Amino acid sequence: NYRCRSAFKLLEIDDKYKLLKPGFNVIDCGAAPGAWSQIAVHRVNSTGANGEFPRGTVVGIDLLRIAPLDGAHFLSNHDITDPVTHAKLLELLPGAQAHVIMSDMAPNASGFKEMDHEKLITMSLSLIDLAEKVLQTGGSLICKYWDGALAHQLQQKLSAVFRDVRTVKPKASRKESSELFFLARSYRKN
Ligand code: SAM
Structure with missing residues (x-):
């Protein structure tokens, strides 16, 4: 049982693109209540449940409290845009490196579409700073955004450091919502 219906979006994306592999280290940004982390734990084998495969690591961050998993x-109670959080992440990740950064983060919606869009883009841009610190060469990033005027800017910044950047709209994401995901693969450090 998943903690949240958003699970189905990640399942769809990962079934298609196979980003989460046993032994991988994953950062889950905006992790509460924890459904994406549930999927990551299973797929990277971070409990070591499958003794035949390497054991990965999952670290989730949220402004809210996340119940243990x-x-x-x-x-919990950490802001992903805060460098202090980045430092803690480096300590928690084996080899201070992540294979995958995923973000389903969303600001509290103000109701003003343009403002919410801008806020989410700004938050997502900070993931590029995080990637520079922790993402290993060849790594990937999945990042939710709301479509709007600045989406192109985010895409360009991602394209400068990832070889392959595409937009993904999972079927599990409501049609009427402007929610989309950037899938950025093959990270290359500049
Ligand atoms: N993927 C999650 C799951 O499957 O359970 C659901 C995530 S929910 C849609 C978005 C989360 O992003 C919220 O819990 C919110 O608190 C968090 N968030 C928003 N801004 C954040 C920030 N600056 N740092 C960390 N988390 C943030």
Whole structure:
């Protein structure tokens, strides 16, 4: 049982693109209540449940409290845009490196579409700083955004450091919502 219906979006994306592999280290940004982390724990084998495969690591971060989950480290009440959070992440990740950064983060919606869009883009841009610190070469980033005028800017910044950037709209995401995901693969450090 998943903690949240958003699980189905990640399942769809990962079934298609196979980003989460046993032994991988994953950062889950905006992790509460924890459904994406549940999927990551299973797919990277972070509980070591499958003895035949390497054991990965899952670290989830949220401004809110996240209830404990076997196989995951949670940084509750942490802001992903804060460098202090980045430093803690480096300590929690084996080899101070992540293979995948995923973000389903969303600001509290103000109701003003343009403003919410801008806020989410700004938050997402900070993931590029995080990537520079922790993402290993060849790594990937999945990042939710709301479509709007600045989406192109985010895409360009991602394209400068990832070889392959595409937009993904999972079927599980409501049609009428402007929610989309950037899938950025093959990270290359500049
Ligand atoms: N993927 C999650 C799951 O499957 O359970 C659901 C995530 S929910 C849609 C978005 C989350 O982003 C909220 O819990 C919110 O608190 C968090 N968030 C928003 N801004 C954040 C920030 N600056 N740092 C960390 N988390 C943030």
